Amino acid sequence: QGCPCTVSVSVLGLTVYISVFLSLTHLPLNGRSLLLSPCLSETPEARVLERAVLESRVREMEEENRQIRLQLNQLQGTAGQPADGGNYGNAAWGASADTGPDDVENTAEERANHTECPRSPTILxxxxxxxxxxxxGHNASRDVVTLVKSILFHRRNPLHFHFITDAVANQILSSLFQSWMVPSVQVSFYDADELKSEVSWIPNKHYSGIYGLMKLTLTKALPSDLTKVIVLDTDITFATDIAELWAIFRKFTDKQVIGLVENQSDWYLGNLWKNHKPWPALGRGFNTGVILLYLERLRRIGWEQMWRLTAERELMSMLSTSLADQDIFNAFIKQNPVLVHQLPCFWNVQLSDHTRSEQCYTEVSDLKVIHWNSPKKLRVKNKHVEFFRNLYLTFLEYDGNLLRRELFGCPSQATSESVRLQGALEELDEDDQCYDFRRERITVHRVHLYFLQYEYTPAGDDTDVTLVAQLSMDRLQMLEAICKHWEGPISLALYMSDAEAQQFLRYAQASEVLKNRKNVGYHIVYKEGQFYPVNLVRNVALRNANTPYVFLADVDFLPMYGLYDYLRKSVVQLDMAHTKKALVVPAFETLRYRLSFPKSKAELLSMLDMGTLYTFRYHVWTKGHAPTNYAKWRTATTPYKVEWEADFEPYVVVKRDCPEYDQRFVGFGWNKVSHIMELDAQEYDLMVLPNAFMIHMPHAPSFDISKFRSSPGYRYCLQTLKEEFHQDLSRKYGAAALKYLTAQRNI
Structure with a gap:
């Protein structure tokens, strides 16, 4: 740390981020700032250019960072062992049994060349x-994404993440990484339920519960041929390349098996309050938020038996753990100090109200890993907490799409999905006027399922219905109202950027209505491309409904009070379990932002007669809902069947295994129409419910409808896609589908 010619790689990482951020926010284009100009993004062409320039600038800064690192490595020269936070193994770095020709160059020469500037070990x-x-769980799954982003931002090596998860985190993270498709990143999952018996016998008072003890089981949980691993808590943020930490394994002596940073609180000194009795520890003890585990050696010395014996012995007097696995690791190390390699403290700067983390570093540029090891997270007291908070927020809101970059010079193992996508991309004609539309259809969007906590078990009578909808940031204000109108489960897909997702999180956590609803599944589909992939987003919400039936709605509609119970009764009444039916919920609209919502069909009919309400889109798109036959509905007391007509797009209740939406339709136009056509092609009966209704609430027009109205090219491509959809429908359903083409030509 004190070496005048040593420049921490973390400085480079932070400098690159600041440079990129300043460059991107002030990058001139024709004399104007890209991100600060509200007018520049008004056209698709300008937005594409903006994105291209930004990506180009990021690549330039990454290359500059790489060149600076190379220059610094040359300046640092060759030297012996770097200053360390302590080494209980008492063996020289170069004497390690693991030292090989690729680990240390000219070792003897380096020992002779005693300079003040040590060189860190390198990796291939x-x-x-x-x-x-x-x-x-849901919260930890959200936290770990920020950790992963900080690692991916700095990394220059292939990575293999090993996640020990419960069923919830497995579903969330497997979907996220599969859709993220980061090159040179592998992911493996291990079932935490299979490991619970290993640690469930240990009484534990830590807020992390049984999962806070599972790091003790890693030698058993991880593959037997895996020799070493870096173990991290989910509340970690990297400010440097993780390869530097990995390289420290090469500094282990023959006997060392665990690498840890000293604990930066007084916890293990036992002086925090009267009668405070912590578990035994070596000095201040060690923090287990960052661990280097030499798995091969741990297995060799019988780690599983050793930590169990340690825990059993100490529990006789301590009765329970207070800091979960950390207590047991420290008790083990107290008995076997030769097995620990003490890492410099900047590899785990622990931020909480009771730590002395400020003594760990002289400048914030020295930092490599920041550990928010407190439930209070960003509210801890530290003179540099604003800097730490900004670094954390940087990765929290960082666009994960930018981390999909290839590692140049390293072979990347292509997945079947990436090969398929590459083949589909090569088949596209870049000179096609509708290339951007076709390109959107094969774009893979990152998806974070269950962004907030979700707890719901469907009713046991197999009549349960989930409201399914999608939205973007500009419709967020509708959520509270919908939750007040619909007490049943909801599956919502939200199309947002990383930064917008965090704004939504704050909004939801501050809302008394939303935070008390655990039966709403929020699924983030991250923004990419120039179109709103409305049907892809709908499909994400549809796939993740967990009830037998779904109500396919839009987020700008409010269901009538009691609709949830009415639909469940209708499912039974119309024997939907044994028939193919789509139950139509008649749609109405108001032009008033403040509406006294009708409490019954009679009240709604009265408002229709007074002109307070209208049948939906009667004045701009009559065909969309005319087949509902509103005149018949006024007096109907039983469900009635209607026939499909061209451009019909009602809101329906169907079985969850219904056809998905056609993802070629993006933005505005034909996205619901095509879905109803496919339901009809599969011979679903369209049944209008006599005592159901929903009301569309007014809002500003979407950006996509404005593009449709103003762009002839947009309308031409939509017509082209419609014709291709008809052709595909004919191939799929044969002569029965010819009526759709005929109906379209007669319009």
Whole structure:
């Protein structure tokens, strides 16, 4: 730390981020700032140019960062062992049994060349780095994404993440990484339920519960041929390349098996309050938020038996753990100090109200890993907390799409999905006027399922119905109203950027209505491309409904009070379990932002007669709902069947296994129409419910409808896609589908 010619790589990482951020926010284009100009993004062409320039600038800054790192490595020269936070193994770095020709160059020469500027150990250019995390539940799954982003931002090596998860985190993270498709990143999952018996016998008072003990089981949980791994808590943020930490394994002596940073609080000194009795520890003890585990050696010395014996012995007097696995690790190390390699404290700067983390560093530029090891997270007291908070927020809101970059010079193992996508992309004609539309259809969007806590078990009578809808940031204000009108489960897909997703999170957590509803599944589909992939977003919400039936709605409609119970009764009445039916919920609209919502069909009919309400889109798109036959509905007392007509797009209740929406339709136009056509092609009966209704609430027109109205090219491509959809429908359903083409030509 004190060496005048040593420049921390973390400085580079932070400098690159600040440079990129300033460059991107002030990058001139024809004398104007890209991100600060509200007018520049008004056209698709300008937005495409903006995105291209931004991506180009990011690549330039990454290359500058790489060149600076190379220059610094040359300046640092060759030297012996770097200053360390302590080494209980008492063996020289170069004497390690693991030292090989690729680990240390000219070792003897380096020992002779005693300079003040030590050189850190290096790793092979494309060496695979293994990282393990225990992650359970919705909140931890959200936290771990920020950790992963900070690692991916700085990394120059292939990575293999190993997640020990419960069923919830497994579903969330497997979907996220599958859709993220980051090159040179592998992901493996291990079932935490299979490991619970290993640690469930240990009484534990820590807020992390049983999952806070599972790092003890990693030698058993991870593959037997995995020799070493970096183990991280989910509340970690990297400010440097994780390869530097991985390289420290090469500094372990023959006997060392665990690498840890000293605990920066007084917890293990036992002086925090009267009669405070912590578990035994070596000095201040060690923090287990960042661990280097030499798995191969741990297995060799019988780690599983050793930590169990340690825990059993100490529990006789301590009765329970207070800090979960950390207590047991420290008690083990107290008995076996030769097995620990103490890492410099900047590899785990622990931020909480009771730590002395400020003594760990002289400048914030020295930092490599920041550990928010407190439930209070960003509210801890530290003179540099604003800097730490900004660094954390940077990765929290960082566009994950920018992390899909290839590792140049390292072979990337292509997945079947990436090969399929590459083939589909090569088949596209870039000179096609509708290329952008076709390109959107094969774009893979990152998806974060269950962004907030979700707890709901469908009713046991197999009549349960989930309201399914999608939205973007400009419709967020509708959520509270919908929750007040619909007490049943809801599956919502939200199309947002990383930064918008965090704004939504704050909004939801501040809302008394939303935070008390655990039966709403929020699924984030991250923005990419120039079109709103409305049907793809709808499909994400549809796939993740967990009830037998779904109510396919739009978020700008309010269901009538009691509709949830009425639909469940209708499911039974119309025997939907044994027939193919789509139950139509008649749609109405108001032009008033303040509406006294009708409490019954009679009240709604009265408002229709007074002109307070209208049948939906009667004045701009009559065909969309005319087949509902509103005149018949006024007096109907029983469900009645209607026939499909061209451009019919009602809101319906169907079985969950209904056809998905056709994802070629993006933005505005034909996205619901095509879906109803396919339901009809599959011979669903369209049944209008006599005592159901929903009301569309007014709002500003979407950006996509404005593009449709103003762009002849947009309308031409939509017509082209419609014709291709008809052709595909004919191939799929044969002569029965010819009526759709005929109906379209007669319009």
């Amino acid at each position: 250019k494309c060496e695979l780095i293994h990282v393990a995390c225990v992650c359970a």
